[in-house]
Amino acid sequence: MRILITGICGFAGSTVARGLVESWPGVELFGIENFSRAGSELNRRELPALGIKLFHGDIRVPSDLAALPKVDWVIDAAANPSVLAGVDGASSSRQVVEHNLLGTVNLLEFCRAHGAGFILLSTSRVYSIPALSALPLETRDQAFQLAPGGPLPAGVNAEGITESFSTAPPVSLYGSTKLASEQLALEYGESFGFAVWINRCGVLAGAGQFGRADQGIFSFWIHSHRRRRPLKFIGFEGRGFQVRDCLHPRDLVPLLIRQMREAPAGRQPVQNVSGGRRNSMSLAQLHAWCDARFGPCPVQADAAPRRFDLPWVVLDSSLARKQWEWEPTTTLEAVLTDARSGADRNCGARRGAPRLARDFRRMTDSVHASPRNRSLRLLSVIIPARDEAGCIAAASRVPMAQKSSGFGAGGGPTFRALRVDVRKSECNESQDCHYTEESGGGPARQNGPDRARTHGLYRNRGRACGEVPGNRTDDHGPGGRAPAN
Ligand SMILES: NC(=O)c1ccc[n+]([C@@H]2O[C@H](COP(=O)([O-])OP(=O)(O)OC[C@H]3O[C@@H](n4cnc5c(N)ncnc54)[C@H](O)[C@@H]3O)[C@@H](O)[C@H]2O)c1
Numbered sequence: 001m002r003i004l005i006t007g008i009c010g011f012a013g014s015t016v017a018r019g020l021v022e023s024w025p026g027v028e029l030f031g032i033e034n035f036s037r038a039g040s041e042l043n044r045r046e047l048p049a050l051g052i053k054l055f056h057g058d059i060r061v062p063s064d065l066a067a068l069p070k071v072d073w074v075i076d077a078a079a080n081p082s083v084l085a086g087v088d089g090a091s092s093s094r095q096v097v098e099h100n101l102l103g104t105v106n107l108l109e110f111c112r113a114h115g116a117g118f119i120l121l122s123t124s125r126v127y128s129i130p131a132l133s134a135l136p137l138e139t140r141d142q143a144f145q146l147a148p149g150g151p152l153p154a155g156v157n158a159e160g161i162t163e164s165f166s167t168a169p170p171v172s173l174y175g176s177t178k179l180a181s182e183q184l185a186l187e188y189g190e191s192f193g194f195a196v197w198i199n200r201c202g203v204l205a206g207a208g209q210f211g212r213a214d215q216g217i218f219s220f221w222i223h224s225h226r227r228r229r230p231l232k233f234i235g236f237e238g239r240g241f242q243v244r245d246c247l248h249p250r251d252l253v254p255l256l257i258r259q260m261r262e263a264p265a266g267r268q269p270v271q272n273v274s275g276g277r278r279n280s281m282s283l284a285q286l287h288a289w290c291d292a293r294f295g296p297c298p299v300q301a302d303a304a305p306r307r308f309d310l311p312w313v314v315l316d317s318s319l320a321r322k323q324w325e326w327e328p329t330t331t332l333e334a335v336l337t338d339a340r341s342g343a344d345r346n347c348g349a350r351r352g353a354p355r356l357a358r359d360f361r362r363m364t365d366s367v368h369a370s371p372r373n374r375s376l377r378l379l380s381v382i383i384p385a386r387d388e389a390g391c392i393a394a395a396s397r398v399p400m401a402q403k404s405s406g407f408g409a410g411g412g413p414t415f416r417a418l419r420v421d422v423r424k425s426e427c428n429e430s431q432d433c434h435y436t437e438e439s440g441g442g443p444a445r446q447n448g449p450d451r452a453r454t455h456g457l458y459r460n461r462g463r464a465c466g467e468v469p470g471n472r473t474d475d476h477g478p479g480g481r482a483p484a485n
Pocket of ligand 1: 007010033035060123204
């Protein structure tokens with residue numbers, strides 16, 4: 001079986017890829033990834049080492065897909081997965097539609113051309129926000145719960161929200177790109193005779209996330225608490241009673257294998273695939289879990305409602321259980337513990353100053369190998385020193401080159417020099433890393449994202465990648481479809 005996973009270096013894509021390699025002897029895996037997720041670079045070497053063929057490309061670009069080999073199945077795990085995507089100012093609405101919907105259309109055309117089956121990792125965010133906000137709830141154990149006894153709206157039962165729950169807008173821009181992707185996938189499958197499975201996931205969590213808010217609340221809270229970042233209960237009177245369920249993406253693997261191996265046999269193509277009631281908790285409960293492990297951490301209350309936030313989202317996955325005998329096997333405690341181990345790894349001072357300095361030196365050496373980059377010099381790297389909790393307590397500046405050594409001085413060649421401040425990289429050197437560029441011997445100027453495109457060293461919109469640059473300097477544009485392995 002030959003399988004293409006899109007967004008393979010992201011959290012779900014990489015976890016599923018590892019799981020498939022482990023549990024399916026003989027499977028051939030291919031991946032396409034544009035490395036727009038900070039941290040995805042960390043999987044860039046690891047996945048090829050498992051025998052996976054990785055292509056650096058973008059699903060928005062049809063010619064990137066045209067370079068991919070023929071496969072039997074496509075698992076679509078590439079997206080901008082934030083519910084605030086397109087409305088928070090971090091990404092444009094057009095970009096969200098291009099990544100999440102037009103990217104899917106390109107993949108469906110790819111499936112049509114190759115006769116490949118298609119599996120979409122969709123989301124609980126396809127369900128109607130007003131309908132979810134109107135669920136009858138009560139408060140128990142610092143958490144919202146469905147109020148017992150009273151009538152429940154159509155599509156909800158004591159186990160959670162079912163596939164027949166309303167998907168009427170608004171569902172967020174993110175939710176609607178996924179809902180439209182679902183609809184188009186079903187239509188393409190029907191029209192061109194290929195199998196389509198839609199798996200609507202609740203929150204995914206585990207090691208391999210970077211604690212970004214757009215990666216899901218569980219990982220975000222654990223990472224933030226671990227690093228002693230300021231925490232806030234936002235909305236719902238600032239009490240943190242909002243509830244989510246969570247799923248470890250490795251639990252998807254047995255389901256995906258059955259979906260790819262077995263004939264449709266009258267099964268419903270759209271199903272919830274989520275942690276469910278047993279794997280659900282409120283933010284306040286999650287905070288208490290973190291307090292017990294990392295020591296108490298103050299949390300502020302901010303009662304102002306946040307856009308698209310919901311009081312209670314727990315999916316009922318009984319259709320998946322019925323159709324595929326699928327159940328999440330990773331308990332809530334195990335999911336949280338795994339996410340915690342990821343936070344420990346990210347936050348721990350695993351990479352000491354000398355090693356980091358060596359890495360950056362290697363990066364600059366490689367950049368200098370290109371004549372057009374001869375004038376680029378790394379001046380210093382600011383290395384964080386961490387306290388026992390792994391949080392940055394101090395920082396030291398490590399000089400990397402003497403500015404005076406023949407660059408820019410005395411009418412010499414124009415130079416560009418970088419100062420990299422790893423403190424801004426949030427405990428992980430492949431995340432956002434702000435830097436200052438100097439040129440022509442003049443004063444330093446703060447550099448912005450677009451400058452990253454002028455050379456290959458700092459890609460991903462100003463994020464420093466722990467990787468020697470290739471010849472592709474713009475990760476967000478089209479082209480560049482050479483395999484990364
Ligand atoms: N994280 C969650 O809680 C959650 C919940 C429900 C559904 N999902 C869905 O699961 C899927 C994977 O989510 P995730 O949490 O792994 O997110 P992620 O951000 O960790 O992974 C997505 C990956 O796709 C890549 N990517 C984005 N746009 C691309 C493009 N145009 N071309 C190629 N690669 C691209 C990113 O670089 C990233 O590595 C998404 O479709 C998301 O909608 C996630």
